[in-house]
Amino acid sequence: MNRVIKTLGSLVISLFVFSAGAQKIEFDETVHDFGTLQEEMGSVTHAFKFTNTGDKPVVISSVQASCGCTTPGWTKEPVKPGETGEVLATYRTAAGPFDKTLTVKASGLSNVILHIKGNVTKKPEDLTVTYPQTFGDLRSKNKRDFSFLQISSQQTTPSQTIEIANASDNVVNVSFGTVPEYITVTAVPPSLEPKKKGQIIVSVNGEKRKKFGYSNDKITVKAGNGEEFFNVTSIVAEKIEQAEKYPASEVISSAIDLGKLTENNISGIIEIKNIGNADLLIKSFSTDNDAFAIALKKELKIKAGKTGTVKFSAKNLIKGNNAALIYLATNDPLKSLLRISVKAEVE
Numbered sequence: 001m002n003r004v005i006k007t008l009g010s011l012v013i014s015l016f017v018f019s020a021g022a023q024k025i026e027f028d029e030t031v032h033d034f035g036t037l038q039e040e041m042g043s044v045t046h047a048f049k050f051t052n053t054g055d056k057p058v059v060i061s062s063v064q065a066s067c068g069c070t071t072p073g074w075t076k077e078p079v080k081p082g083e084t085g086e087v088l089a090t091y092r093t094a095a096g097p098f099d100k101t102l103t104v105k106a107s108g109l110s111n112v113i114l115h116i117k118g119n120v121t122k123k124p125e126d127l128t129v130t131y132p133q134t135f136g137d138l139r140s141k142n143k144r145d146f147s148f149l150q151i152s153s154q155q156t157t158p159s160q161t162i163e164i165a166n167a168s169d170n171v172v173n174v175s176f177g178t179v180p181e182y183i184t185v186t187a188v189p190p191s192l193e194p195k196k197k198g199q200i201i202v203s204v205n206g207e208k209r210k211k212f213g214y215s216n217d218k219i220t221v222k223a224g225n226g227e228e229f230f231n232v233t234s235i236v237a238e239k240i241e242q243a244e245k246y247p248a249s250e251v252i253s254s255a256i257d258l259g260k261l262t263e264n265n266i267s268g269i270i271e272i273k274n275i276g277n278a279d280l281l282i283k284s285f286s287t288d289n290d291a292f293a294i295a296l297k298k299e300l301k302i303k304a305g306k307t308g309t310v311k312f313s314a315k316n317l318i319k320g321n322n323a324a325l326i327y328l329a330t331n332d333p334l335k336s337l338l339r340i341s342v343k344a345e346v347e
Contacts, residue, residue, distance in 0.1 A: 271308075
């Protein structure tokens with residue numbers, strides 16, 4: 001009886017070994033190091049070669065990648081004994097180190113784990129994309145104009161910047177045309193090496209402003225062989241010795257709608273009340289629509305408690321909707337710039 005049991009046990013063991021030995025594959029390698037890659041390559045592929053060293057055909061049923069950044073591929077048809085097949089690993093390059101796995105499954109065989117690894121260097125920045133605007137022989141990233149509002153006459157403003165870059169292969173020098181003494185403008189660095197970045201830094205000194213209220217200054221920038229310009233808008237408040245003795249402006253209507261018109265020439269008035277304790281001065285005006293004009297040849301003085309009017313007009317308006325923003329500079333320390341919108345529809 002013991003002899004029969006031993007014989008049956010030996011037979012089972014022999015069958016197991018035979019079955020395991022009947023299907024067998026051997027990979028040339030299970031780890032592949034791509035080394036250093038560049039992000040702009042997009043993707044890279046490596047083929048893991050294997051040989052069927054068993055005595056039965058082998059069919060790979062699936063290959064599962066550890067993440068979506070790796071796409072597997074494999075020999076789909078049966079691989080006969082002695083023949084070779086492959087498992088493909090395609091990796092989409094993303095900046096930084098990586099170590100990914102692929103799990104190879106085939107019926108009758110244990111799973112095989114394959115590794116791909118390496119390091120991807122970041123794609124060089126395309127300055128023509130990240131700095132989309134031309135700026136002489138340079139490029140700029142952000143809006144070029146500056147606005148400094150409600151500046152004290154004893155204050156130097158915090159600086160504002162334009163981000164610039166040199167996308168060319170040559171050194172570009174940056175300089176400026178005539179700059180008013182109350183505006184400080186600096187290029188950092190003054191010379192930009194190829195593929196380097198810099199800044200144009202601007203600030204306004206309210207104490208050096210000879211005129212209060214609204215001002216718009218055009219600054220010319222010489223960047224290499226090209227020229228650009230930007231505007232510096234600033235509003236400087238009056239010096240106030242005693243808080244209770246200053247003018248205070250109140251626009252009766254800051255949004256004027258003239259409705260539908262049959263003429264393309266219009267006129268109207270802006271009413272401004274002085275609710276302060278000193279003379280209110282309307283010093284100057286500006287508008288974003290060149291069709292509009294203001295009848296203001298010199299400063300308009302409005303005494304405390306009184307209401308004054310400023311006349312505006314427009315010629316040759318276009319058919320359809322017309323709109324303008326009118327800005328009035330005053331000596332009101334809390335409202336140095338009054339903003340009035342005007343619209344009309346020409347039929």
